[in-house]
Amino acid sequence: MQRHSTISPLLSLPGAVAAEGPDEGVAAHYGDLFxxxxxxxxxxGFVDLSHRGVITVTGPDRLSWLHLLLTQHVSDLPPGQATEALVLSAHGHIEHALYLVDDGTTTWIHVEPGTAGDLIAYLESMKFFYQVEVADSTDQYAVVHLPAGSIAPLPDGWTARETAYGRDVFVPRDELETYAKEVGPPIGTLALEALRIEAHRPRLGLETDHRTIPHELGWLTTAVHLDKGCYRGQETVARVHNLGRPPRRLVFLHLDGSNVTLPGHGTPLRLADDERPIGTITSSARHWELGPIALAVIKRNTPIDATLLADGGTAASQEVIVEP
Structure with missing residues (x-):
C-alpha cells in the first residue's frame, strides 16, 4: 500500500513520541498517555491526524454518483451532515472505509493512511459520463480531530465533520502549526485509539482483513444503508443480513492486567480449555479508567460467556458488540 510521505511538523512539539505502524508520521503521545x-x-485538546489521506470530490453529479458506489445513502446528503461509508468488493468484502461530509459544493473525505491512491484509482475508473472531479488533496489539507464538547474555533471557510465522537477538521496544511497552537494541548493517537476501542468502533486494516464483511464488525449500523439501491457487493450484504449468520463477530475484551505487555494486533485467541484458535486480537490499549482493553474478531459461535486466552497467557472476558 502506498503511503503519503508527509511527516507531521507537530512531531517537533515538546514531548512528542512518534507513532509506529498505521499511525506512523504523527505523534503516539506527548509524554502522559492517561x-x-x-x-x-x-x-x-486536539489529535494530529495529518497522516490520513484527504480526497475531495466536486461537480454537480458528485453525490448521486457516490451514491451508486458506496454502501451509504448519500444522494440527498445535507450540507454539513457527517456520515461513514464503505467500498466493497464484488464478493462483499470491505476494501475501503470513508469518513465524509459535503459542504454544498465539495464532498470531503478522509481515509486511512496509504489507502487514498487505490481508492482514487477505483473512483476514477467509475466516472463514465458523470460530471465529477476527484482529487487527492492530502498535500493541501490535513485532518485534526477535536473531541466531543470541544469549544475550539472553526475558522470561516473551513470544513469539518461533526459526529458524536468529535469533530474532524480539514485544515490547510500551511496553517496546521498555527491552528495547533490555538486548539492545544496536543494529544497523541494512542489516547484516541483507547477511546475508539472503548466505543467499539472498527478501523480498516486493524479490525479488517481481505475477507471481512460489514456484518462482522457492526458497520451495518453506521456505514451501510440496507434500503438503498444497487452497489458493488450489495448481494452479499443482503444475503448475510437476511440469514443473520456472518462467519465471525467483533467483540470487546477486558484483558487481565497482570501482564506487563499488551497482546498486539494479530495475537491469536483460544478458549481456556482448548488449544485451537478461535480468533485474533485486532486492537489493544491501556485505558485510563478501564485498564487494558482490546477489540477482537472471533468465530461467530464462540460462547459469549467463555473466558478467552491470548497467546502469552493473557486472559480476556468478552462484551458482545455483534450478536452471535
Whole structure:
C-alpha cells in the first residue's frame, strides 16, 4: 500500500513520541498517555491526524454518483451532515472505509493512511459520463480531530465533520502549526485509539482483513444503508443480513492486567480449555479508567460467556458488540 510521505511538523512539539505502524508520521503521545485520554474525554485538546489521506470530490453529479458506489445513502446528503461509508468488493468484502461530509459544493473525505491512491484509482475508473472531479488533496489539507464538547474555533471557510465522537477538521496544511497552537494541548493517537476501542468502533486494516464483511464488525449500523439501491457487493450484504449468520463477530475484551505487555494486533485467541484458535486480537490499549482493553474478531459461535486466552497467557472476558 502506498503511503503519503508527509511527516507531521507537530512531531517537533515538546514531548512528542512518534507513532509506529498505521499511525506512523504523527505523534503516539506527548509524554502522559492517561492525562491525554482524560483530556479527550473532557473535551479538550486536539489529535494530529495529518497522516490520513484527504480526497475531495466536486461537480454537480458528485453525490448521486457516490451514491451508486458506496454502501451509504448519500444522494440527498445535507450540507454539513457527517456520515461513514464503505467500498466493497464484488464478493462483499470491505476494501475501503470513508469518513465524509459535503459542504454544498465539495464532498470531503478522509481515509486511512496509504489507502487514498487505490481508492482514487477505483473512483476514477467509475466516472463514465458523470460530471465529477476527484482529487487527492492530502498535500493541501490535513485532518485534526477535536473531541466531543470541544469549544475550539472553526475558522470561516473551513470544513469539518461533526459526529458524536468529535469533530474532524480539514485544515490547510500551511496553517496546521498555527491552528495547533490555538486548539492545544496536543494529544497523541494512542489516547484516541483507547477511546475508539472503548466505543467499539472498527478501523480498516486493524479490525479488517481481505475477507471481512460489514456484518462482522457492526458497520451495518453506521456505514451501510440496507434500503438503498444497487452497489458493488450489495448481494452479499443482503444475503448475510437476511440469514443473520456472518462467519465471525467483533467483540470487546477486558484483558487481565497482570501482564506487563499488551497482546498486539494479530495475537491469536483460544478458549481456556482448548488449544485451537478461535480468533485474533485486532486492537489493544491501556485505558485510563478501564485498564487494558482490546477489540477482537472471533468465530461467530464462540460462547459469549467463555473466558478467552491470548497467546502469552493473557486472559480476556468478552462484551458482545455483534450478536452471535
Amino acid at each position: 492525562r491525554e485520554q482524560r483530556a479527550l474525554a473532557d473535551g479538550t
